[in-house]
Amino acid sequence: MDVQNLRSQAADRLHDAAQDGKHRADAMLEGVALAVAEFADRIDGDGQVAKLARSAADTVSGWSEVLQSKSVDELVEDSRTVVRRSPALAIGLAVATGFALSRFFKASAPR
Structure with missing residues (x-):
């Protein structure tokens, strides 16, 4: 095997690993957003803490959308x-x- 072929195989494996990591990170972000949104629903309804938690959940959800789109x-x-x-x-x-x-x-x- 030549060096160029080995380099190409390594690059392909690295890209596949990065793709897998991207999917895992997206799933984690979605889980965090869902957990924070559920936390907001359980606490004081429309109070300040709930509003901040919902805002944080929306932000994390936005990160997930960006991750999915790129x-x-x-x-x-x-x-x-x-x-x-x-x-x-x-x-x-x-x-x-x-x-x-x-x-x-x-x-x-x-x-």
């Missing part, structure tokens, strides 16, 4: 653009995302 290549390019424009923001988002995901997985792990 290809993996478009998402990668968008990420590169954000990092180029504001590296500090990108690092902060990565840290916050990592923290949120670790809390999510820790909370959802079987006991």
Whole structure:
């Protein structure tokens, strides 16, 4: 096998893994949006906390829609653009995302 063929196979596998990750992230975002919306329904009805929770659910749902509407290549390019424009923001988002995901997985792990 030549190097070009191996590179092509690796790129295909990486793209497939990214596509799978995109679907998993979308499912997680949809689940979070649904959970936050249900939380808003259970608390004080039309109070301030419920309004904030519904707003957060709408925001997360919007992220899910954006994720669904873009290809993996478009998402990668968008990420590169954000990092180029504001590296500090990108690092902060990565840290916050990592923290949120670790809390999510820790909370959802079987006991």
